[in-house]
Amino acid sequence: MDSPGHDHRHGHGHGPEHGHGHAHDHVPHGHDADGLAELLELDASVFGTLLDQAVAVAVAHAPRPTRTVVDLGAGTGTGTRALARAFPDAEVVAVDADAGMLERLRSGLAGTGLENRVRTVEADLDAGWPDVGTADVVWASASLHHVADPARVLRDAHDALVPGGLLVVVEMTATTPVLPDDVAHPELAAHLERALGQAGWNRYPDWSPYVTDAGLDLVERREPSAVVPPGPDVTRWAHATTSRQREHLADHLDPDDLAALDATAPTGRVDTNDPADPAPTHTVGARGGRIVWAARRPR
Ligand SMILES: C[S@@+](CC[C@H](N)C(=O)[O-])C[C@H]1O[C@@H](n2cnc3c(N)ncnc32)[C@H](O)[C@@H]1O
Numbered sequence: 001m002d003s004p005g006h007d008h009r010h011g012h013g014h015g016p017e018h019g020h021g022h023a024h025d026h027v028p029h030g031h032d033a034d035g036l037a038e039l040l041e042l043d044a045s046v047f048g049t050l051l052d053q054a055v056a057v058a059v060a061h062a063p064r065p066t067r068t069v070v071d072l073g074a075g076t077g078t079g080t081r082a083l084a085r086a087f088p089d090a091e092v093v094a095v096d097a098d099a100g101m102l103e104r105l106r107s108g109l110a111g112t113g114l115e116n117r118v119r120t121v122e123a124d125l126d127a128g129w130p131d132v133g134t135a136d137v138v139w140a141s142a143s144l145h146h147v148a149d150p151a152r153v154l155r156d157a158h159d160a161l162v163p164g165g166l167l168v169v170v171e172m173t174a175t176t177p178v179l180p181d182d183v184a185h186p187e188l189a190a191h192l193e194r195a196l197g198q199a200g201w202n203r204y205p206d207w208s209p210y211v212t213d214a215g216l217d218l219v220e221r222r223e224p225s226a227v228v229p230p231g232p233d234v235t236r237w238a239h240a241t242t243s244r245q246r247e248h249l250a251d252h253l254d255p256d257d258l259a260a261l262d263a264t265a266p267t268g269r270v271d272t273n274d275p276a277d278p279a280p281t282h283t284v285g286a287r288g289g290r291i292v293w294a295a296r297r298p299r
Contacts, residue, residue: 044078073143077105145204154214178285195252216295225289
């Protein structure tokens with residue numbers, strides 16, 4: 001299905017997904033999994049300020065002391081690491097159905113000093129709530145829209161939270177490259193938005209009524225956004241994003257749009273460490289956003 005089956009919701013938004021917002025294709029394999037993992041890391045690096053803002057919401061509302069944080073659909077662990085840093089007394093339990101993602105997550109911890117406070121649990125949320133014990137904070141970033149029955153997962157999250165415990169759901173919005181004027185035609189951003197919508201890219205509803213239905217009190221809903229100027233990381237990010245969009249959205253874009261996208265990723269200008277390319281030019285910026293919902297289990 002394209003979006004969770006519930007009346008008053010419609011999907012929107014997009015991000016470093018593996019192509020579609022379908023609930024049952026959540027475990028990408030091989031090349032696609034590598035691409036998704038790379039993009040998740042690049043996205044967190046380029047849009048670090050957005051991750052910081054989402055984590056700040058969690059810190060602002062989390063119960064004290066915060067001993068256990070559960071990261072649902074943790075992926076490569078960008079959120080896991082940020083949460084472990086933000087909650088220095090907590091154990092962070094990273095849950096994911098994809099063993100390869102959890103392997104990457106564990107390697108990404110090496111040398112961070114966080115290794116002893118992060119535990120990984122391989123579990124499919126569609127099969128039931130994982131055995132993670134009680135939680136002070138449950139965090140789900142770009143993952144809730146992947147599960148088959150998000151209402152059930154949210155009810156289970158409610159039950160797993162201590163009274164006063166906090167659920168934070170994060171989704172990505174409007175992640176597009178900002179192309180130089182001589183490359184982009186004025187409608188490209190709008191066309192990309194439309195194509196992403198048509199392709200069902202990262203589709204999700206407004207989670208507000210879902211969290212309320214699960215018995216949680218919504219305490220904050222925030223929509224941070226950022227425009228990041230050109231630079232080496234943004235060039236890598238744009239290359240990964242546009243090649244993915246190019247691959248998945250070709251049927252939904254005009255030839256002009258495709259030509260503009262192609263012009264953002266000139267091969268040989270992406271690897272800034274390549275001595276054969278002494279003067280890489282970074283001309284592409286990045287625009288991104290998040291929606292953050294924070295909801296508390298009543299005491
Ligand atoms: C788009 S990634 C987001 C990763 C990470 N939270 C982030 O923000 O960078 C979605 C993750 O959810 C995981 N996932 C999807 N469906 C799942 C399910 N039913 N049970 C457990 N994990 C799932 C995927 O394997 C993937 O790692």
